[in-house]
Amino acid sequence: xxxxxxxxxxxxxxxxxxxxxxxxxxxxxxxxxxxxxxxxxxxxxxxxxxxxxxxxxxxxxxxxxxxxxxxxxxxxxxxxxxxxxxxxxxxxxxxxxxxxxxxxxxxxxxxxxxxxxxxxxxxxxxxxxxxxxxxxxxxxxxxxxxxxxxxxxxxxxxxxxxxxxxxxxxxxxxxxxxxxxxxxxxxxxxxxxxxxxxxxxxxxxxxxxxxxxxxxxxxxxxxxxxxxxxxxxxxxxxxxxxxxxxxxxxxxxxxxxxxxxxxxxxxxxxxxxxxxxxxxxxxxxxxxxxxxxxxxxxxxxxxxxxxxxxxxxxxxxxxxxxxxxxxxxxxxxxxxxxxxxxxxxxxxxxxxxxxxxxxxxxxxxxxxxxxxxxxxxxxxxxxxxxxxxxxxxxxxxxxxxxxxxxxxxxxxxxxxxxxxxxxxxxxxxxxxxxxxxxxxxxxxxxxxxxxxxxxxxxxxxxxxxxxxxxxxxxxxxxxxxxxxxxxxxxxxxxxxxxxxxxxxxxxxxx
Amino acid sequence: xxxxxxxxxxxxxxxxxxxxxxxxxxxxxxxxxxxxxxxxxxxxxxxxxxxxxxxxxxxxxxxxxxxxxxxxxxxxxxxxxxxxxxxxxxxxxxxxxxxxxxxxxxxxxxxxxxxxxxxxxxxxxxxxxxxxxxxxxxxxxxxxxxxxxxxxxxxxxxxxxxxxxxxxxxxxxxxxxxxxxxxxxxxxxxxxxxxxxxxxxxxxxxxxxxxxxxxxxxxxxxxxxxxxxxxxxxxxxxxxxxxxxxxxxxxxxxxxxxxxxxxxxxxxxxxxxxxxxxxxxxxxxxxxxxxxxxxxxxxxxxxxxxxxxxxxxxxxxxxxxxxxxxxxxxxxxxxxxxxxxxxxxxxxxxxxxxxxxxxxxxxxxxxx
Numbered sequence: 096x097x098x099x100x101x102x103x104x105x106x107x108x109x110x111x112x113x114x115x116x117x118x119x120x121x122x123x124x125x126x127x128x129x130x131x132x133x134x135x136x137x138x139x140x141x142x143x144x145x146x147x148x149x150x151x152x153x154x155x156x157x158x159x160x161x162x163x164x165x166x167x168x169x170x171x172x173x174x175x176x177x178x179x180x181x182x183x184x185x186x187x188x189x190x191x192x193x194x195x196x197x198x199x200x201x202x203x204x205x206x207x208x209x210x211x212x213x214x215x216x217x218x219x220x221x222x223x224x225x226x227x228x229x230x231x232x233x234x235x236x237x238x239x240x241x242x243x244x245x246x247x248x249x250x251x252x253x254x255x256x257x258x259x260x261x262x263x264x265x266x267x268x269x270x271x272x273x274x275x276x277x278x279x280x281x282x283x284x285x286x287x288x289x290x291x292x293x294x295x296x297x298x299x300x301x302x303x304x305x306x307x308x309x310x311x312x313x314x315x316x317x318x319x320x321x322x323x324x325x326x327x328x329x330x331x332x333x334x335x336x337x338x339x340x341x342x343x344x345x346x347x348x349x350x351x352x353x354x355x356x357x358x359x360x361x362x363x364x365x366x367x368x369x370x371x372x373x374x375x376x377x378x379x380x381x382x383x384x385x386x387x388x389x390x391x392x393x394x395x396x397x398x399x400x401x402x403x404x405x406x407x408x409x410x411x412x413x414x415x416x417x418x419x420x421x422x423x424x425x426x427x428x429x430x431x432x433x434x435x436x437x438x439x440x441x442x443x444x445x446x447x448x449x450x451x452x453x454x455x456x457x458x459x460x461x462x463x464x465x466x467x468x469x470x471x472x473x474x475x476x477x478x479x480x481x482x483x484x485x486x487x488x489x490x491x492x493x494x495x496x497x498x499x500x501x502x503x504x505x506x507x508x509x510x511x512x513x514x515x516x517x518x519x520x521x522x523x524x525x526x527x528x529x530x531x532x533x534x535x536x537x538x539x540x541x542x543x544x545x546x547x548x549x550x551x552x553x554x555x556x557x558x559x560x561x562x563x564x565x566x567x568x569x570x571x572x573x574x575x576x577x578x579x580x581x582x583x584x585x586x587x588x589x590x591x592x593x594x595x596x597x598x599x600x601x602x603x604x605x
Numbered sequence: 606x607x608x609x610x611x612x613x614x615x616x617x618x619x620x621x622x623x624x625x626x627x628x629x630x631x632x633x634x635x636x637x638x639x640x641x642x643x644x645x646x647x648x649x650x651x652x653x654x655x656x657x658x659x660x661x662x663x664x665x666x667x668x669x670x671x672x673x674x675x676x677x678x679x680x681x682x683x684x685x686x687x688x689x690x691x692x693x694x695x696x697x698x699x700x701x702x703x704x705x706x707x708x709x710x711x712x713x714x715x716x717x718x719x720x721x722x723x724x725x726x727x728x729x730x731x732x733x734x735x736x737x738x739x740x741x742x743x744x745x746x747x748x749x750x751x752x753x754x755x756x757x758x759x760x761x762x763x764x765x766x767x768x769x770x771x772x773x774x775x776x777x778x779x780x781x782x783x784x785x786x787x788x789x790x791x792x793x794x795x796x797x798x799x800x801x802x803x804x805x806x807x808x809x810x811x812x813x814x815x816x817x818x819x820x821x822x823x824x825x826x827x828x829x830x831x832x833x834x835x836x837x838x839x840x841x842x843x844x845x846x847x848x849x850x851x852x853x854x855x856x857x858x859x860x861x862x863x864x865x866x867x868x869x870x871x872x873x874x875x876x877x878x879x880x881x882x883x884x885x886x887x888x889x890x891x892x893x894x895x896x897x898x899x900x901x902x903x904x905x906x907x908x909x910x911x912x913x914x915x916x917x918x919x920x921x922x923x924x925x926x927x928x929x930x931x932x933x934x935x936x937x938x939x940x941x942x943x944x945x946x947x948x949x950x951x952x953x954x955x956x957x958x959x960x961x962x963x964x965x966x967x968x969x970x971x972x973x
Contacts, residue, residue, distance in 0.1 A: 408851045429853030439851050448851055450844030461841060461852050465834040476837050497966065500623040 106296040107168040107184055107263045108133040109154065114163030116149050123149040124160070125320040131264070131313075133168075136290045136297045138311035138328070140304075140340055142395070142565065146320040147300045151266050154298075155187050156180045167264070178209065186262030188253045190269045196242035200235055200252050204259050227259060232292075233285045247278030254286065258295070267299040271306065272397070283310045302395045304333050304602045316340055337598030341565045357386025358421075360526050360557035365416030368406050370399060370581060376414070377402040377581035386525070389548070389558040391572030391589070395601050396563045399581035401442075404530045404561055408439055420526055433470075435526065438519040440512075442531035448515045451504035455496050456485035458503045459518050492517035493543070509540030516547050524556040531562050545571060565597065579603050621969065629964040634904050637954035641947030648942065654933055666928040667921025675810035676924040677917065679882075682815030683708065684916040686874035687898025689826050690746060690867040692907040694760070696830055697863050698843040699753065703764025704871040705895025706771030707745045711738035711875025713775045716794040716886030717783050719801045719879075727800040734801065735876045742872020743865040745771060750864030754857045760864070772891055779887055793887035803881035815877030819916075822870055826909035839863055871895065893941075897923065900948050919944070 109131045116124035124146045131137040141147045153160045156174035165172050167183050174180050177187075194203045201224050205211055221237075228234060235251040236244060244252065250270060257265055267286070271279035287310050289295050301307060307314055307328055315325035316339040324331075324339040363382040370377050377399040384390045394400055405411035407418065409427025418425045420435045431437070441447035449458050460481045467473045485499045494513045496506055503511060512532065519527075529548060533541040548571060552558050562568050568575055575592055577585040577600040585600040587593070646656035667677045690704035715734040722730040749767060752758040776792075785795040805811045830836035842849035842856050849856050874894060879886050901919055905911035922944065926937040962968045 409853065410847070410850045427853060429855070432853050441847075441851055446845075447847050449848055450841050452844050453840065457837075457840075460837075461848070464837050472834075474833055474835070476832055476834050498623065502626075 105263065106134040106290070106293050108135075108166075108296060109168075109185065109264050109298070110166040111150065111154060112164045112166060114150065114153055114160045114165070116146075116153055116158060117161045123320050124153065126163070127317065127320075127322045129315050129322070129325070131296050131298050133296050134290055134293045135312045136287055136299070136310055138307040138314045139298060139300045139317065140302070140307065140314060140336060141317035141323075142340060142563070144319075144564070145317040145340075147317055148268070149320075150317070151187065151268065151298065151300065154180070155185060155266065181209070181260060181262075184261060184263035185266070186257040186260060186264070187266040188250070188257060188268065188270055190272060192241075192249050192253065194241045194249060194252060194256075197240055199240055200237040200244070203241060203252065204237070204256055207256050207260060224259075228255065231255060231258065232288055245278075246274050247282060250274060250278070250282055251285070254282070258289075263295055265295050265297050267297060269300055269302070271301070271303070279306070280309075286310070302602055304336060304599065307336070308333070318342060333599055334595045337595040337602070341594045341598040341601075357388070357555065357557070359383045360386050360421055361528075361559060362419045363416070364419075366406060366413055366418055367415040368402055368411045368413050370402050375581060377406070379403065379406075379416070379583060382576070382583060384526070384557040384559050386557045387552060387555050388573040389552050389560050389571050391568030391575045392559065392561040392578050392583075393565050393568045393575055393597060393601060394563070394578040398579050400530065400561045400563070400578060402581070403578070404441060404528065407528050407559070408441065433466075436523050437526045437528070438524050440515060440519055440527070440529040440532055442534060444515040445504060445508070445511050449503050449511060452502050454500045455489070455494070455503050455506065455514060456482050456499040459485045459488050459514060462518055488514075488517040488521065492547075509536045509544075512536060512540065512544055516544060520547055520551055524551050524554070527551050527556050527558045529558065529560045529562075531564070532560075533564070533567060565594070565601070569594070577601055625964050625966060625969075629958065629961070630906050630908075632964075633954050633957055633961075634906060634951065637951040638904060638947055640954075641950035642943070644950060645943045645946045648946070652935070654935065658933065659929065662929050662932055663922060663925040666925030671810055673921075673924070675812060677921040678810070678812040678816055680920040680923055681916050682813070682819045682877050683874040683892075683894035684898050684901050684920055685816075685819030685823055685912060686870045686877075687895045688901035688905065688912045688916060689822060689909060690742075690871035690895070691899050691902035692905065692909055692912060693826060693830075693863045693867040693870075694746075694750065694860075695902065695907040696836070696839045696843050697860050698846070699750070699860065699864065700761045701746060701749060701764045701864060701867060702761055702899050703746070703749065703766075703768040703771075703895070704867070704874075704898050705891070705893070706764070706768035707742035707868045707871035708875040708878065708895050709768075709775045709890045710745055710771045711742045711872030712879035712883075712890040713778060713783075713794075713875070713886045714738045714741045714872070715876040715879045716797065717778070719797040720783070720795045722801065723798055725801075730801045731803065731880065734880060735873060738872040738876035738879075739869040740872065742875065743869040746868025746871065747861055747865030749868075750861045753864075754860045768895065775886065775890065776888070783886075785885070788885075788887070791887055791889075793883075793885040795885065797880060797884050801880060802884060803877060813877065813881035815874075815881055818873070818877070820913055822873070823909040823912050826866075826870075830909065835859075835862075871898075897944065900944055900951075903948070903951055 111127060111129045114124055114127050115122065127146070127150060129150070139147050149158065152158045154165060156176045156179050165174060167185065172183055174183065201221060204224060205215065205220055224237060228237060233251055235248050235255055241249060241252065270282065274282065283306060286297055290297055299311065311328050313326065314328050314331065314336065316323045316336060318340060361384040363379045366379045368377050392400065392403070402411055406413060407427065420437060423435065425431055425435065445451055464476060464481065465472060482499055489496065489499065492513050494517060495510050503514060506514065532544050532548065548558060560568060560571055569589060569592065572589050574586065574588050575597060576583045577597060579600060580603065585597065649656045649659055666673055668674065687704045687708060690707060691701060694701040715738040718734045718737045719730065722733060745767065746764065749760050749764045752763055753760040779794060780792040783794045784792050803813050803815065805813050806817060830839065838854050839859050841852065842854060842859050846856060875890060878890055883889050897919055901912055901915050905915045922940055926940040929935055929939060930937045
């Protein structure tokens, strides 16, 4: 088969009909119907874990939907894998670049073809590629290695690659998360023009309302795997979209909380650090947590939450400003953490708070193994005491394990989290820093863990709760702040919080 | 063990389940060793030699008579120390393979200090030489740990390349500033006086004290890792450095401390080589013990107590190379080929942990 890569033969429509996707007991996508009209620009909004990625992966054939059907160009289509999807004219640009950095743009385009020739006549191919790029409404450099291109150029090349492969229905997964606002506007403008010219239809996953109102025709909003709403962008306000995205007001009345107003325990002032990419920085101008309160830090993932946690645990050096605990400068050393009674529950506990190959008993001993009963340093490890304490914690926190000697990696996620809670919440706690404590856990584990966190608060601890789950924050917190682009952009008391307002700030639109 | 209580479905099966990982840690390396020897047999058959004769000669030359035991045990000491130089950093997840450099520099330091201490009391002189050798080894390998922690330099490559620098430094000093003018064919430092030579243990065969000190070092290293809070902290950092950081453990100090301690042991191997075997520092210090020590440590799964029997076995292999060369008309590097094949099979066997059903508690009806 040596068909020439044809220009898109016009936009096609795609419709997901009553699609449901279950992973074991977990329903990631629940009866979702979504219709992308040919030549339209359709935005897909939702929080982390709302099911957006699951939906597009079902469309692209990475997953096979448990129930429901897919209509491509009005006909029912079976997409077994991404190769099938490409044959049908479906293409996707992923959140992270999939270009080979050491190859040039032209080489990247050519190798992406399923029918790339065994022996390449570069002169012939280059003239064809140039002719193809000339016919496109925007350009990207073909002769330079991709590693030397800017993020915007790379993203253009990704989209050109899809057009080159004959994509007529294009999925964009948060295409602007790595771009500057200027680059984002330019690229979405080009994509919009392609839609208007009737060459492609687009389904774009995004968190940003601004992009929805500026570029999209229609919008569908997912929440907790269900379709929370959809319609023409022009007929929906930001407020309505935010409400659909984050849900109706959650009353935290079911939770018993002691009314306490304590002294400030944790305070950050102009605390700055480089982010993971090293290009941008996280800059917390002012953040205070008082004893007896839970401060929730809400935000879309990747806006500096991980970095904030690492700054607090001493894993990321500050480039400026300071962190104080009970008025004393704090650098997260073992001695300081012990003296000031600071405890951490990092996200993904097996990955960040446990030694996976060591036993449950050993993992439970991490905080106390080097001191004796009267908090004096000790040299000899006391295995007998370690095992006895582990037994007590296991029964007290209801950790299900075959034995205290089992490696902690053999436990279920909920039980790993219970074991870490058992370790960190025993004894007096003055400051508790928590990140996404319930991510990926089942219902029973979630409620048990939230109870423990509330109990710590009611016991007088200051709690900083960093979570990507807004419901969790609204249920547990006394106050909420929103982190966006590495900064605290909004603060409100939970009692009079307006979810639409919080959602708008999370979406970078204050 | 009496303290296996708590949260157990049935005491006996849990106690048994607890032993499964340890049985696994013995059976898999043993199987790898046998598998490697089996593959090597094929190599011998291709050469037209009898594997039965070959392994028979190893037994004869290494383990059959008091004389062969003397031949074997006199080579154990540097292997014990060199293996500790691999096993201690391994607790922190570091793969240090440059112990050879610390051995060579330790030997040089001991011999040079010895020439300055002629006339000093024997015990004091030997102590100073040993401390000097251990100190330079600690600096050399500790520097590898420091570069790893401060700058993220790969410790495996850094330590290997530094071994070549160490050998070049030793050659430089032995052929230059510290050369004994009387050493004509083989440049050496001045010979150590008898009072600064480490003697043999009073056990009837000629095995120097390095064997006893090496065994003691292994036992102490085991106590450090298994019985102290420092060893426990090192195991946490080795298994998951993020968890160690969140707990506020001093990861940098642990890395530098454990690499330096491993280097100190390798330096001691050099001290015994120079003082007990060669009586001076010269090219003979570059005997490859540092590299065989890597194989010893991996076969022992970095358990200091297991290093002792494994080192004796490998010393027996090396002791037999002369006899094999004479009797079977094979080059003495044949033993290196055998060790290399065993190492490759051993590295492959690392992928088998947790994948063999009989070592899973579920296989025996226990809960996961």
